[in-house]
Structure formats: C-alpha cells, structure tokens
Amino acid sequence: MNSFGQKFRVSLFGESHGRAIGIVMDGVPAGIPLSEQDFTEDILRRKSGAKGTTPRIEDDKPEILSGVFGGKTTGAPLTVVFRNNNTKSSDYEIFKVMPRPGHADFAAGVKWENFNDPRGGGHFSGRLTLPVVAAGVVAKKIIGDVCVNARLVEVGGVSGGEEQWRDVLDQAIKDGDSLGGIVECSIDGVPAGVGEPFFDSVESLISHAVFSIPGVRGVEFGDGFYAARMKGSEHNDPIISDSGECGKNGAGGVNGGLANGNPIVFRVAFKPTSSIRKPQQTYDFATGSIGTLEIPGRHDVCFALRTPVVVEAMAATVMADLMSR
C-alpha cells in the first residue's frame, strides 16, 4: 500500500498529471520549527535542469495543509501537497496499446483494468518522489543530530564525479540513449541497538523504502555483494573501542539487523532511464504483433543524477520511524 512506517508513518498520494501529489506524515513530534521554506534546499537538489536531466522544469512549491501552527509542528498529522501546474498530457492513450518497455504501463493496466491514470506514468511516475523528499526534510528534523548523506558515485559505469562522467553523458545525449548510476548513502550518529529483530532489521526497512523508489535494481550494505567473495577473516570487523567502533565497517553499520554504532552505509543501483529518444520495439495490442514505438517528450538522460536526495529522504524516514519507537 501507500503507507510506510509504524511510529513515523507516511502516506503518499497523487498522480503525475492529476491535480496534486502529496504526503501525510503521522507521528511527527510536536514543537519542531517548520516552514515551507525549509523544503526548498532538498527540493532543489531533486530538480531537473542540469546536464543529463530533462530541460522541463516543474514548479515544485510545497503547501503545508495541516500539522503546523505558529511555525511549529502541532503533533497532529502533517500534510504537504504540491499542485501539478504545468502538465502537458500528450496522447498517453497510445501507451495502453503499445506499452513502453521498462515502464509500468502493461502491469498497471492489467492490475487496474486500464482505469489507471496513464498521463505521465500516473501514480507510477518518478514525480511521486517529490513528496518523498518533503517527508525526508521533516524526518531529518526528527532525527536531529543523526546525519544522512547520499551522493552519486557512478554514472554509466564511470565512477568519480561530474568531471569524470561528462563524456558518457554527452555521448548518451547525442545517441538518444540513457544511463544508470549508483548512489551511496551514509547515516552517521545512529546509536547502537536501533532496529528491531527479526523482520524490522535496519537493512530490511531501508531496503523496503529504497526499493520503492522507481528504477532501483539493487541495494547492498557495507561490503555488499563483494562480501560474498571475502573470507570471514577479511570481512569480519574487529571492534576496537567501547563504543563499538569497527575498523573497516564492512558490515555497513549493522549486525544482526541492529545498528552497531558505526555509520550505516549502503549503495543503491539505479537503472538507466526507460524513456529514450531511440525508437524501440514493443508489443502492439492493436495489431497483435511487435511494432516500433517512439516516445515523445523530454526526459532525463540519467534520472539517477536527481536521486541522491530521494535516497536520503528514504533513509531519514526509516531512521525517524525506528528511532521514535
């Protein structure tokens, strides 16, 4: 369903080209200073406009509908909505007949018997990560000194930073193709013992939240998949202080599903953007055979560029929930 969390619980709603998208946050402690300006910075980090992102700039103005009085949270549910103002719904009906490869068109059509809003991906749009970012802003305030930082560490197979992956981006733009990327996130300052065995382990909840982000293909903690190739004597981390500090943090800050006092570190693999300029093959339900589809509109060449703040928001949301319990 569209809710997540037990004590800090978020409920997401909206469709890409509907009236509005938004999120209700329940379990926000009373007395936290909050204004609409507080959302600006993180919303800007998600915004498009940079190289490799769509040139279409959305108006992402948050409106707080409830839960704040006199500049402070009230303890009652906090609701933030974003109006969808500049939607241009071109003919999305075609995607019911010729479902786009990599998108939810086909599966959503089956699930909701084609009553789903097809415009801009509807409820499955990456636009839904905007209210997620809003929840992240509030979650970060709740967890206080705990610090969540995510950054892109790889684009199109090239690690490093903007300098390094400029060339592959340029090439993909030229080719009408798209690229994926890898985001690394670190959560510093989580006290040892946070997390709930068996099913609400730190990794379980973080991966649950992160795999909800459209386009995620993998999540790994600490040494991650590489750990499967290590020996125990290499992967095991000696505890070196009475605060539980580990030398290498190959466990990514979690043992037995519980925070162990070290930074919680995980990586997220994002697939390349599904909508590309290149013509693609897909099944044509009108003709009953495979046809060629060209996807109109302007799209991110690498949407992963915009995701670090979304990953942060998910991580903060999980920590706000776990630490409030």
Added chain:
Amino acid sequence: MNSFGQKFRVSLFGESHGRAIGIVMDGVPAGIPLSEQDFTEDILRRKSGAKGTTPRIEDDKPEILSGVFGGKTTGAPLTVVFRNNNTKSSDYEIFKVMPRPGHADFAAGVKWENFNDPRGGGHFSGRLTLPVVAAGVVAKKIIGDVCVNARLVEVGGVSGGEEQWRDVLDQAIKDGDSLGGIVECSIDGVPAGVGEPFFDSVESLISHAVFSIPGVRGVEFGDGFYAARMKGSEHNDPIISDSGECGKNGAGGVNGGLANGNPIVFRVAFKPTSSIRKPQQTYDFATGSIGTLEIPGRHDVCFALRTPVVVEAMAATVMADLMSR
C-alpha cells in the same frame, strides 16, 4: 518487530538455546491438506551435515500446535514449533565481555541492556530460519502453481556448482576460515499486476523479507547492479507477446513495483560465516583494550550453503501475502 505480512502474516519467536522456536501463521486459507511430514523435505535442505556445514546435527522435528484439524488447515492461526533439544550452552557470558566480530553480541547487549539470551546467539541465531522454512512450506501451498526456486550460484567467489567450489571450501576448512556465497531465486507463474504501489512493491517486500535473514549483504533484481552500467537501449526489454513476455527479463519480472508476468528473478549476497576457528581481535570490556578471542564450538564454514531454501521460504511468504490481498 517479529511479524511480517498483511494478509498472510507470520510471527516468529524463539531463541537458539531456549525451550523452543516457532512461528504463527495467520491468514492461512482453510482446507489446505497439511501434515508434519510435509515439512520434511524443505527442512532437510536447510540441515547441516554436508561439506562446509557444521557437523553438529540438530533435531528439527516440527510440531503443529494449532490450525490443522483432520489433516487440513482450519482457517485459524497455524502454529509450528521446534523444541531445542540438543543445546550445549558453553560459556556464552564471555561474548558479553568480548563481543564476537560480525555478530550481534555488542548491538543486542546495548539494545536489551544485556538481558538478551546470549546462548547460541539467542534470538539472533541463524536457527531462527528454521521456522521461516516451515512458513515457506505453507506459503508454497497457498500460492499453488506459482513455483519458487532458489539455488546457490557462487561460493567464495567461485561460480558454478559443488564441483567448482570444492577446492575453495577445502582450503577454508583447512585455514579455519569461512566463505560467503550468492543465491539466485526465481519465482515463476506470478500473474501480472501483483504488487502494491508505492511502498509495497514486489521488490520492497521481497528485499524486506530477505534482508531479515541473518548474514545478507545485498539484494538485486534482474540485471541488478549491472543495470547501472547499461544503456537504456540495452537494459530496456521489448514486450514481445500479449501476455507481457519480455525478451531478456532484465527487469527481473517487475516494473513499477508490479509483477509484469515474467519470472521474478533476484540474487542475494551472503557474507562469510562470522564464527571462524582462527583467533580474532575484538574489544575486551573487562580490560578496556583490544584482546584476542577464540570462538569455541563447531560452525558452518559457509552457511550460505544452507540458505537457498530459506530464501525460497521468504519469497513464498511474500507472494502468499501479496497474492492473498
């Protein structure tokens, strides 16, 4: 917490050396034939005894306490328990003073103020995966024709099968060290549309369940982390039939969080066993300095060998829940 699922909900309990471990399954449909013998096959697949697993053989006899009458499920909660008969609790108190690297000793001690049962890892023991396997047996019956298959595809960095990784296992046994591994799981026959946006996506729920298994470091679907290095034109999958069939299934059977009608495919990275024969460094809370710890007892050299059936059980549990909704 120790419950998982909404419509098919499992509640896990027990400690490694306590009286019993078990699981309560709520939401089991009435009328499914079930006997204690039905658990045998999957329990055997989890059993130790093979090369690379601990020579200590546990008695894993399931007892159905409730929910079955006249050989069929009743619709009321189904409870299966396993007595812990052959426990030898050596001096685990030492692990409160010198927490084992890679284990939950330190974090659990902080969380539960050292009241946690330390014997055999207590509630954090891999033994807890035994009732998980029992739930998987029931879940498989619930999902009927949907077929869940997991197998080990890599041990200690060597892919293939038993033949291929015999050497690395022998070496690790000789060295008193341990190995990790990678399990691949496929779920065939899930109808398109199964899954719930936004937060209860197929990937979210599977990763949530799978990251609850002790020792998991990463989960990836379809092309997984490799997808981050592909171009959209490579990763995108043309739909090639009216049932939604995809040519390459790089999405791992999921689009927009919903099953797309193709096999759901994911891989799980298991770390090397934390308990090794080699002496290790760890903090000694008695002396206030780093000391050397030797872990007694007999342990799996590669516990990943025993996990495919556990991964299957988690996958089946998730599908039973999602498909019952």
Added chain:
Amino acid sequence: MNSFGQKFRVSLFGESHGRAIGIVMDGVPAGIPLSEQDFTEDILRRKSGAKGTTPRIEDDKPEILSGVFGGKTTGAPLTVVFRNNNTKSSDYEIFKVMPRPGHADFAAGVKWENFNDPRGGGHFSGRLTLPVVAAGVVAKKIIGDVCVNARLVEVGGVSGGEEQWRDVLDQAIKDGDSLGGIVECSIDGVPAGVGEPFFDSVESLISHAVFSIPGVRGVEFGDGFYAARMKGSEHNDPIISDSGECGKNGAGGVNGGLANGNPIVFRVAFKPTSSIRKPQQTYDFATGSIGTLEIPGRHDVCFALRTPVVVEAMAATVMADLMSR
C-alpha cells in the same frame, strides 16, 4: 494514529482552523464512478442549520486531489480535501489557561506540550468528521449492495423523532444548555462469515471506528446492555432458515465476531455538547484556583443530531475494509 483499516485504509488529517482537512483512502478498487457531486448528499446530512445545531454554516466543498481520472477511480490513493475558509479564530489561548470541561484542551496540551493548534479544538474538533463522511461515501460505493442506515432514535432522553424531542430541544436552547442522543445503525446485506477472529471481530472494528467519533460514550450490539439482564433462553436466537436467518436478531447480526447473515445492528450513545452557553467552573492555571469560564461562539445544542451520517460512514468504512480482505 490517524490511519484505520488494512485493505481499505483511510488516513485523516487537518485541524479545525488550519488550511484544510482531508482524508487519503488507500485500497479503493479501480473503475468506480466518482465525482465531487457524489459527496453532496451525505455532506448535507452532516451540515448544521437545523434546530438544535449551530447557526454557523460552514463551506464544505470537497476537492478530489488524486485517485480519480476520467470520472472513475484509478486504483491509486484517493484524496479528498476541504479548505477551511470561514474560520474566525477568537482567542483560543484562554483555553490553554482555563481548559474547557468536556474538551480535550487539558489532555492535548499535556500530550503535545501546548504546541497543539488550539483554534476550534484543532485536530480534536468535530469538524474532522467531515472527511470521515467523505470516506463513507466512497466506502458505500465499494460495498455495493450492502446498505448502511443510521438514524437518531433518542434526544435528551426522549425517543421517537423530531416531533417528540422538539420540546426538550427548545428548553435546552432557552437554558443555554445542551443535550445528548442515541443513534441506531443497521447494516443490511453483509454475507455470513465476514469478520476476522480473534481481534478483528465485526464488533471490535466497528466499535474501534465509532469510538473515534468525538463525543461517543457507549456502543452496543443487538440486545446490547439489556442482554446482560436476559436469560440464555430469551437472548439466544433460533436459526430459522438455511441462510442463517434469526428470529429476533438479539445478537445484532454477529456471532463469534463474524457476520451471521442477519442485519448488523448497533447503537451509539453521544454525550451532550460540551460547549454550552451557561458559565462553567474549571481550573484556572493562571491563578491556581477554580474559576468561572464562559465559552464564546455558537455551538450545536445537540451535535448528536448531525451524527447519523458519521456513524454510517464509519460503519461503511469498516465493512469496505472487511469485505475487501
């Protein structure tokens, strides 16, 4: 928390004099025809204006923010909001110093350390029942032929109807006092077997939802409290047909927590309105002694008059949830 339901789940938000109140409904099936006009009838039944209700008329215009496309539900979360346009927030600060008898002022102030929005009762206002009514409209569509009917059967101790209780209402208006009332609700057409033992019995879920309505003091099913004074031979209901029909329906349509195929019948006791014109005693936190409080504004003399449609909404919400499982 502010969510209720498992499969049809509503999340309520808003404060009486904040920007808006609203509700998110998750689990609405796709393809149900729905427009903003569909809410009119039930909203009118809750509206004030009749004798015994406040002369202040609120603007109760619903806006559907998400979940509807082309006049039909999409399957994605359905959000309805109501702007609070005509709020006149007189000095509510006084109620933090002199909490109103019968209101949540004192308890909410303690809970949320006086950060709660005090205007018009904030999140504790009866105004929050407006989005509940909106959810009821959708729930009624979901349950289809199942018919929910609530009506006022007693006001100020007088049973009957408008004719009968006109005099006590007039007297209470004259006295600056207030009255309570009793609502009876019947749910017809629920198939036998609906309900979930042990904790999600039909009575448990209905009473849970109904006791959330501000001002409820009691809930009883079938013969209710009177059943405690009956003999088994009187209270027991012979089953008289193969559809499970009972002669007297003293069980109120529920046995063992499950619908038994008869109408589900329950009664709800509403207290008299807490805000009265008469001066009242209460503790004055400024002076540290008991003082006299006069409550300004215009209030319902008997808010129970407006509640039948709210009780219906709660009953329909519960049935939509139980019948969707």
Added chain:
Amino acid sequence: MNSFGQKFRVSLFGESHGRAIGIVMDGVPAGIPLSEQDFTEDILRRKSGAKGTTPRIEDDKPEILSGVFGGKTTGAPLTVVFRNNNTKSSDYEIFKVMPRPGHADFAAGVKWENFNDPRGGGHFSGRLTLPVVAAGVVAKKIIGDVCVNARLVEVGGVSGGEEQWRDVLDQAIKDGDSLGGIVECSIDGVPAGVGEPFFDSVESLISHAVFSIPGVRGVEFGDGFYAARMKGSEHNDPIISDSGECGKNGAGGVNGGLANGNPIVFRVAFKPTSSIRKPQQTYDFATGSIGTLEIPGRHDVCFALRTPVVVEAMAATVMADLMSR
C-alpha cells in the same frame, strides 16, 4: 486477524480441543522478572469451579517457550502456551448440521467452508481467553504502577455481589438456563495525554480489545449510555486541580480520545451463556426444517463470573501498547 497492538503486540493462536492454545507477545521490554508462577493468580481468577461455572476443571498450566532467560524477559518475543490435555470431544459434527443458537457454528462454517475445527467451539471458544489472561499478566508488569481492576457488578439483572445474586443463579441452574452480567473496570494512574488521535483513541483501542472477548454485547465509558440522557451542565466535569482532576469523572477518564489523568472507567455487558441445558430450536440442515437441539456437556451457567480478569487483561494489554509508544 489474531494480532493486536502496535508496540506491545500479541498474537493469539489455538483451538479449544487442539494440541495447545497460546500467545506470542512482541515488544516486551527486556529485564522484567517473570516466571511461570507469576501467571497462577490471574489464571485462578478465570478458573471454573465456583457456583454458576462449569464443574469441568481444566488444567491451565502455562509453559513459557521463549523470551525469558535467567528469570527475566530478554526483549525477544515472549511465548506462552497451554496444552489442551483433558479434552473430551463428543460428537461436535452435529453442530455443523444443527448450528447452536448464539454460537459461531453457522458463521464459522460458512467462512471456513466447514474446515474449521468444530470441537469445543474450536478457535471461537472462550478457552482462547486463557492466553489473553497470560498476556495480561505480562502487560500489568509492563505498565508498572498503573493499576487495573475489574469486578462483576451485576448478574442476571441483580447488582451488588455474590450474596445478592445467589438466588438468581440457583434459579437459573435449576431451570437449565443461563445468565449474563456486567463487569466494571477501572484503570488508575494513567498519565494525562496517553492515547492517539484520531483512530487510536483510548476508547477505540479498549473497545476493540474488549469486543474481541466472546460474548460481549456492549461497552461504555464513564456515564456511558446514561450520558445521552444528561444535559451538558450535568455531564460536563469541572477540572478542579492542576493535575486535571475532575469532580465526577463522567467522561470515564478520557477526553478527545486521550487519558485526562483521572481513572479510566468502563463497563462491559456480557450476554448469558449460549449453551444451556434447555432444549432449543434451530435449523436442521439435514432435514431442511427447524428441529430441536439438546446441547450435551457441562457449561457455565454464567460465564460472566469468570470474565473480570479477562477484561483486566485486555485493558492492561491496551495500556501496555499505548504507554510503550
């Protein structure tokens, strides 16, 4: 479903004549002293044997399967089971053909397509309140100084105590009939502010839990149904001290769904026992007409006599959950 609670969560299982009944408690804080002897007192209060209860004495010996180590709770799930030793399953098959008036036979048979365990009422048996009592014992330890007290205040329409209702009990025994009763429960020492708007109000959660007890027909708080007949000036309670003390406590200790610092007081109506010695009419599915049923076995003439400790357990369970949040 068979789970209840968010932070202190209980999961109930078992059938009256199955192998065992039991309960898993999740969210129990670590370090609480607990032994099997601690359950004795409350279990004895639920036991039969007194006048008006069944002469059949069950063996109610609790076994702690998990969650306790060295005499203290570990923080992991706490499981208590009771073996069903002395069951005599006479021919319950007849109740599938001739469902007993007042019992769940018909509704459960429809729900679970007659796969439900019919022996002794199966999962719908009052015997399931035994593990509820066990949970209550643990819950009472969790809430510490908060004191829960329930007592029978009325039997067969006669208020008072054992002396007063001896005659009606004797008469009912002689007549082969049964009686109902009313239990009053008080929870003292709950801090103001406990409870969660909107849907997890104190009344909502208590009524939810209490209506799960088989045979409950009504629940009311403070002045209860009588409040509907009072004027606001009578029912409203002046606050008379800075701790929020109310003079009359007609609100039953709750305002706006939150504890207001006064004792929480509620009353529960229990129906007369459904199984009576007198012959009864019911539908005979074999003949397709109404027939006469005689119910064999020995039953409580007034099971309400055994319920105060069950009501206490439910109240304590709710408070343990709310106060742990």
